[in-house]
Amino acid sequence: MRPARLVLAALALLATGGCSRVEPWVKPYERENLADPIMSWDRDPISSSYMLHVYESREGARGAAGAAGGGCGCN
């Protein structure tokens, strides 16, 4: 239950934060470099999810892989 509570607490903070208007300090027209495909967290999901599987099958640690994550269903 503890992880669920932590997630809910994080959610509550983020949700209430969304009520106040934040002026974006990087304007949409200033995001040319960030929009470049080389700035993607995960350019090729088929490839990154495979490497996750390689590591998770051979190391004790797992999880928190960001956009490439989600668990591999392997032991």
Added chain:
Amino acid sequence: MQLIRRIALLVLLPFAAVAGVLPDDRADLMYHYYDGGGVTIDGPSLLVRKKFAEKYAVDASYYVDMVSSASIDVITTASPYKEERTQYGVGFEYLRGKVTYTANFSNSSENDYTADTASLAISQDMFGDLTTVSLYFTRGWDDVTRRGDATFAEKVDRRIYGVDVSQIATKKLIVGLSFETITEEGFLNNPYRQVRFVDPDAALGYSYEPERYPGTRTGNALAIRGRWYLPYRAAIEGDYRFYTDTWDILGHTAEVSYTQPIFDEWTFDVHARFYTQNSAEFYSDLYPRENFQNFLARDKELASMTSMTLGFGLAYEFKPGRLEFLDKAALNFRFDRIHFDYDDFRDLRVTGVPPGSEPLYNFDADVIRLFFSGWF
């Protein structure tokens, strides 16, 4: 649980008020190859995704592992074997305003193990699209059986709770933070693996007994990453992950990567990854006697170890002449060399020495990914 659901709904409502973008239609076909420590695994992998009305997207995946194993565990306590694992996956995404709802399901099966996994995720762009917050929950149901033993049937129940935040920090820097809790309950060890214990009556000076793990495991992982667009057209990324669990494993993972486009069509990637962990609390390479403690493990995944990866990738992007339905295509080749080094897992292929004084085990693995991607 009912209360938790209601609170979750209330908290999620403000997110539903504000527009993201679904990824492009794309198909990838990959050949993967792993060779290391006496194990060779290769096979195809396919991933196709298609969106509809800019609001809905579906994806489907197919993945095969063809395993040929003569690993150190296998050659010291069993016989080399071949097997195949097949995994199917389907996913659905719905974009409403700035919120993306995702549902995924996958099924993995091999002759002695099946795993069904379902996950739900919600992702929201906020603060002028500078921040993307994702929450996900995954549930897994595994069935474990044992070849040659029709009476053996065990289960594993898995739950994963995750939060992921991606933040645009400057015009050239994006940072990410992820937290994930994984809880597992059921039969968590390998039904074939053995541990060894000192046995003066045995010819080798030791004998084997089946390993025995606790029935539960909870792990927490926290990762932070940053990707920076350099003053010229290239990107560098740094990642760090901290992991800890109820088996007393503590792991650190650090990775750096560099991406360099060359001319218009080529992209070159190079990366290095370092991983270290201490052993599980109940792990031992050699127990002093049979049935020494409640829980027994000699899985090198639970040993004190390090791994070091060096790898590179080369991508060539082009407009296919004959496949006119494709907007663009890319060919990718990636190679990684991983060195695994164990601090308390010994190489039992070496005999004729006192038990516990065999050399420590290490091995190198080569990993190849060759894939074709088409955007349509």
